[in-house]
Amino acid sequence: MRRSIATVCVSGTLDDKLTAAAAAGFDGIELFENDLVVSPWSPAEIRDRCADLGLSIDLYQPFRDFEAVPREALELNLRRAARKFDVMAALGVNTMLVCSSVSPDARDDDALAAEQLALLSAQAAERGIRIAYEALAWGRHVSTWDHAWRIVRAADHPALGLCLDSFHILSREVSPDGIAGITPGKIFFVQLADAPHLRMDVLQWSRHHRLFPGQGAFDLPGLIRTIKASGYDGPLSLEVFNDVFRQSDPARTAVDAMRSLIALEDRAGLRPLPLAPALRGHAFTEFAVDGGTGPQLREALRGLGFAHTGQHRTKPVELWEQSACRVVLNSAVTRPGVAISAIAVSTDDPAAALHRAAALRAPAHVSAHGPREISLASVTAPDGTDVFLTGPAPDWRADFLPTGENAGTGLLDTDHVGLTQPFDHFDEAGLFYHSVLGLDRLATAEFAAPFGLMRSRALVTAGRQVRLALTVALLRRGEWAPGVPEPQHVAFSTSDILAVAARVPRRLAIPDNYYSDLAARFALADEAVEPLRRHGILYDRDAHGGELLHFYTPVHGGRVFFEIVERRGGYDGCGEANAPVRMAAHRHLRLSGR
Amino acid sequence: MRRSIATVCVSGTLDDKLTAAAAAGFDGIELFENDLVVSPWSPAEIRDRCADLGLSIDLYQPFRDFEAVPREALELNLRRAARKFDVMAALGVNTMLVCSSVSPDARDDDALAAEQLALLSAQAAERGIRIAYEALAWGRHVSTWDHAWRIVRAADHPALGLCLDSFHILSREVSPDGIAGITPGKIFFVQLADAPHLRMDVLQWSRHHRLFPGQGAFDLPGLIRTIKASGYDGPLSLEVFNDVFRQSDPARTAVDAMRSLIALEDRAGLRPLPLAPALRGHAFTEFAVDGGTGPQLREALRGLGFAHTGQHRTKPVELWEQSACRVVLNSAVTRPGVAISAIAVSTDDPAAALHRAAALRAPAHVSAHGPREISLASVTAPDGTDVFLTGPAPDWRADFLPTGENAGTGLLDTDHVGLTQPFDHFDEAGLFYHSVLGLDRLATAEFAAPFGLMRSRALVTAGRQVRLALTVALLRRGEWAPGVPEPQHVAFSTSDILAVAARVPRRLAIPDNYYSDLAARFALADEAVEPLRRHGILYDRDAHGGELLHFYTPVHGGRVFFEIVERRGGYDGCGEANAPVRMAAHRHLRLSGR
Incomplete structure (x- = not known):
């Protein structure tokens, strides 16, 4: 199956976008209308540029608010479509995406929608163009794939088929299983986006928070298998609206996108990758x-x-x-x-x-x-x-x-490496370590640090032999908030943190207030807290009683520090709850010039 | 009424926060527990520092998940509270905020909640401390102010009262009108936050999107009047969780906060300001x-x-x-x-x-x-x-x-000034122009520019004699996306844009594709579009048939440009729909080195 990407996925001018898509190895693009509208290139020049880059233009999109309207509006809409057919002819693109209407003028009348879509498809067919009808999750009357399919079936025109968009399907409660039963050949196009589960207005969720496959929570491999079962063998095309990707380097975003698609093809059983070795x-x-x-x-x-x-x-x-x-x-x-x-x-x-x-x-x-x-x-x-x-x-x-030098004892192994991530590349990094190294992703956590919110995510092997802790600022830091570059660290494990702490001369000082709070939060006896306080050891306990004891060094060379951790009873995190204390303590140390 | 601010409103270490609050003229603070926990100062040192700065500590917060629990959990919770009472005594603060429980262990039992809160209050009273109980909008069983009030009434303890938080009240559907009837003296504390209307999970809305009063959509003056009617005369305290404020310069944010409170007091009729002259x-x-x-x-x-x-x-x-x-x-x-x-x-x-x-x-x-x-x-x-x-x-x-020089004709007046805003200060700017100059705010719009999403907001006089158009990037721009500093511009009005355009030699070239799309979108005849295309004039039409015709100059000196606008039929916007075309055209011009 061909690999495509919608121009809206990446930042820049149309030239930036096409160059990035081609360099990342995509076969084709979906041309988002606004990218055409603002381009100084004529449609014919765009067609030629794409051809030079080895890119096909697989879809022209979106055409909005067409169907189920009163007669006089239909006339206008058909004329509007005819203008777009002209553009598509010059571009050399033969499939147009028509989204289900969000207009207050649209009627809740499937028969009318089918009749008008058939009319549009007949006019399209005369130009050699096909209409791919898609249910927007927030469509006024048509908002699910099966509803769109009923209308397409009723319209019964060979130039009319479905566009299936994973976001619009998986953000709704209607099961995608029936897609396997769609008449072969009637799925004209497939758009793919992942997303985290968010409880918010679906339009805002869609417009701001989509992610590339494998970066969110949707079961895209399952959906692909269902779509494939219908006989679809057209392009798999990424259509991701994401605030960060919209302003990050398109060359890198396009590679991230391609990686996501390759990993998805593997998981969906389309093109297997070499296994990730343990x-x-x-x-x-x-x-x-x-x-x-x-x-x-x-x-x-x-x-x-x-x-x-x-x-x-x-x-x-x-x-x-x-x-x-x-x-x-x-x-x-x-x-x-x-x-x-x-x-x-x-x-x-x-x-x-x-x-x-x-x-x-x-x-x-x-x-x-x-x-x-x-x-x-x-x-x-x-x-x-x-x-x-x-x-x-x-x-x-x-x-x-x-050299003949002998090391001390107490530290056992590398527990984890903490890598602060550039703002634009947090989701890219998660996908990279997951797909390339085969690491599992633990849940993303957010915490309030002294200078702004932070997001963290651990990537681990099943047996926890390798742990990476990635963190990123929730908003790109500006003039006030310090921390570019944010510090990085390596954590070493021990089975006796009190003994190690007693031997390590330069430990990060932790405020007494932390220990008062700790005693209250975890109902710890003073005798349990006192040794922690004395050594500057932080403490966390998970819901299963697993415990983490850990301490830090100051930041060395303005950038890196070390951490010593003792895990007890299966504690599986990286002590994220204590990160704000650590960050404030490092900040105070820096202000005091040590 | 005293003016307070929660330390969580601003960025930095506790010292940064206290310094900022005092410099902005606040009378007191709410001490957010995490700010204490990460501080190297002891509670007594914090008390002294606040006293030196002329700040009272009006509230210690939050104490979570206390009420309506099984007996053994109650014991632990009371011990936990006792530890906090010790800290509060050292801080010299006599009111503790207790939020309604979100714990899965909490029972849906108002009588039990009342009994346990009365017990807590009795122990607090022995230490000279009062308990202010607040309904979190996402509380497990108690999520509205009137429910919290029923429990406080049932508990009937002199050291137990309510904390009212405008966000938790106005984000729910329960009317705040009954607040006026709360027993005098039983409102212990009032927290104020504004917010935009968002359709999303209320916890996420509250934790990320609160704003200072007057920056959002809530009727805070009305709420204040209702609260005042109950006889409340304690502090009005800002408690705003906002992703941007959390990482912006605390000195500036605190001034913004103080401005919001002063403007609110004016609108609520508490302390009138001098009128804003026309x-x-x-x-x-x-x-x-x-x-x-x-x-x-x-x-x-x-x-x-x-x-x-x-x-x-x-x-x-x-x-x-x-x-x-x-x-x-x-x-x-x-x-x-x-x-x-x-x-x-x-x-x-x-x-x-x-x-x-x-x-x-x-x-x-x-x-x-x-x-x-x-x-x-x-x-x-x-x-x-x-x-x-x-x-x-x-x-x-x-x-x-x-000088004796004579100007040409055609331009009439300054239509608007377009000012791109620093990322950290967009909401501050809106409040500044609204409160200081008395400008009205039109709706905020978002649009997708070639290098990322933008947000814009117009501020205007009622008669549109003065118009300011503020824009900001939705995410702070990074390495890839150009535009720091973003360009600024001045727009001049005309009643004959075709004549003016014919005389102006250096107009920004607009792509032909824009005009093809324009004809389709607005069903314009070719004869109507042709003169626009010839002169590089952009076009927009509002829902009432009002029209805007406008063109731009190139960017001069890398930073500023001019715009000429002709408004027809009451068009009231600033042509935001065309901003992406303008931005792409400016970008192309820059790349081509002109």
């Missing part, structure tokens, strides 16, 4: 450091009991270890400051993982930094972090000559 | 220009038929005129580029207008630029534009020596 754990986390931040990171790691255990044979790259916790400090990178430049996860079959990534438009590359005498390939995540996939052999650690 | 029209619009942009603006004005009619006696300030259209070019300003630095509106009584502005925390100042040998005072709008108020005499034009 991930065994975090192999290492790489920090790019410079002359100023390197010493700060080394001091922080020593404070946590890490040792500089290995030195790269040829590069200014250091391996720091404690038990299975591994950090690489890379001074070969030229960017200033400090940042988490790469994460590495281990898998039994890196080659298969990279094969899948490439199929999902995340091509592997051997980048210009990182420990790589042993060839390690990486893919680049939406936030710019390189993701290395390491295998059982040859071990990348062979690149490092042992 | 505005007679736009006196002039001032552009700050530099050596590069000045010549561009002069050429553009000449092209529109303006003449340089006056030269300031002492300053590098030029007056350009045509009929009643007046533009001042000010080269005395040191900022680079070009911007609309001031708008001037005429009124019969500038002194009264300035008096009102000062009362609304917009103090008048004689700024360092502008034509002001004749002393002209201005107030500064939220977007930084100075607003001059000019009177009938002495005429500010006496500062300008006539």
Whole structure:
């Protein structure tokens, strides 16, 4: 099935949009009328440009408020359609989307709607054009796919069929199962959008909050299978109205869109992807450091009991270890400051993982930094972090000559990596880690931080060997609210946080008020709270009695910090409830100049 | 009545919030628990800090999920409350907000709720504390003010009363009229928030979309009068959860908040403000220009038929005129580029207008630029534009020596000034122009521009002598979407746009596609469309048959453009429907380097 994308999905001028769609590998587009109207190119020039880019124009849309109107309005509407047929002829597009009417003039009269749609289709047919009729979820009289189908059946014209839009179908309560029984050939077009479940006006939900498939809560694989069962083999076309995508880089959004469609085809059984190999754990986390931040990171790691255990044979790259916790400090990178430049996860079959990534438009590359005498390939995540996939052999650690230094004890493994995301790419990142690495997504959480709302989402392996915690500001930060770049962090696990905290010299100070509140919230005895307070350890408890104890370091080099976590009784989160305390404490530390 | 503000209304650390509230002139605060929890100050230090700032702490909030629970949960809840009473004692605050329970454990049992609240109140009373019980609009069993009042009456404890929150009241269908009959003294606290009418989950509506009074759609003056009728004379306290305010400069947000409260007190008849004098029209619009942009603006004005009619006696300030259209070019300003630095509106009584502005925390100042040998005072709008108020005499034009140049004809007057707003200050700007200048607000419109959604709102005098069109991006623009700073413009009126267009050499080119669509949309004959197409004139028609014909110039100096409008048949908008075409055309022009 061909892959299409509506021009409304991405930002920019029509030229920006077409270029992005072609570069991302789409076969065709839906031309959203407003993109044509504001373009300086004539329809013929647009047709030629699309042809040059290898894009077909699969749909002209939308044509609104046509059917079930009084006679004099019908005349006007037919004349209006005739003008659009002229444009479509010049564009070389042969299918027009007609949305169910929202006009107060429309009558609740299926027979009239069918009669008028048949008339429109007859006139369209004379021009070689087909009419794809779609039930808007907020249509005045026609708002469900099955109602639209009854009208199309009644109209019984070969140039009239259905346009099915997953949002309009799945946002309503009418089951999509009957779609499989639609007469073969009568589905003319299929538009796909995902969305989160939101309890709000359906039009606002549709216009602002659609997402690409796999980024929301709809069962799109199930819908695709149902549609496929009807015999449909036309384009699968993305039509996503999303406030963020409307203003983000169209080249990137189009790749995100293509990835979503490829992943959907896999889940729907249309085009299987290579399986995502099981991930065994975090192999290492790489920090790019410079002359100023390197010493700060080394001091922080020593404070946590890490040792500089290995030195790269040829590069200014250091391996720091404690038990299975591994950090690489890379001074070969030229960017200033400090940042988490790469994460590495281990898998039994890196080659298969990279094969899948490439199929999902995340091509592997051997980048210009990182420990790589042993060839390690990486893919680049939406936030710019390189993701290395390491295998059982040859071990990348062979690149490092042992220094003989011995690490302390107490920390066991990397628990999670916390990556703050660029505003435009949070949903893209979730889909990337889910589809490329096969991580499961836990529920999205929102919390009020001192400088604005934040959203967070954890991505994990089923056995929790790998955990990533992604966060993003709910609104792009401006002049006042600090935090660009927002800090990143790595959390290490322990089974005895009190002992570790007692040994770590630089812990983030947590306000006494937090502990008073903690005692009240969880009905904790003073004896239970006191050691937490003494060490600056934060606490959370889930609905099943699972507990998290965790503490933080200050922010190092203005950008990164470490966290130590002890999980008890199956606690599965990342302590999001305590994030505002941590953020305020980091802020106070910064203001006090330490 | 005292003026309070909840710390949750503004961004930052507790110190940021308290400083902002005090600077804006508030008498007290509601301390939102999370602001305390994340603060490094002890409760006693917070008490002292508030005292130093002249702020009382009027409410501690929120205490959640207390009432109508099984016995063992009650014990825990009372212990939890006792911990909070300790904190409150140290803070020196004597009223605690208890929200109606949202817990699945809460029972639908008013008698039990009353009994348990009475018990809590008895324990509170021993500590000199009062309990203010509030119905959350999404409370599990108690979600309306009258239900909460029945429970408080049944509990019948002197330390138990109501907290009334305008959002929770006005977002529900229960009439607030009965509030006037509440037993005197039993309303312990009043929280105020406005909101737009939104069809969405009430919790999400409340947590993200509250506004300061006068910025939304609620009848707050009516509610205040009803509450006042009950004998309430405690604080009026703002409690506004708003995604934008949570991350904007707290000092500015607090002033916006105070302005909203002062304006509300006026509308509710509590403390009258000086009347807003009638505005007679736009006196002039001032552009700050530099050596590069000045010549561009002069050429553009000449092209529109303006003449340089006056030269300031002492300053590098030029007056350009045509009929009643007046533009001042000010080269005395040191900022680079070009911007609309001031708008001037005429009124019969500038002194009264300035008096009102000062009362609304917009103090008048004689700024360092502008034509002001004749002393002209201005107030500064939220977007930084100075607003001059000019009177009938002495005429500010006496500062300008006539040059003897004669202007062309065709343009009549300033129709409107279009000011793009900084993202954080759109609602603040609407309230500013409404309350300070007495302008009416027309409905907010949203439109899809090529680089993201935009929101626009017109503010007008009743007779449309003054029109301001404010626009803002729905999401703060990022790396991709261009437009910071967004362009500003001045629109001039004409009664013969075809004649004017024929004379103006540099008009913005509008795509042919626009005219094909126009003909279809409005069923216009080719003869009607052709002259529009020839001159690049845009067209809109309202539901009453009113018509707007308008054209634009290119953007000058990278920032400003002009518009010529002809209104027919009472058209009252600013052609927002055509804004995307204009924005795309400006973008294409920029890309083509002209």
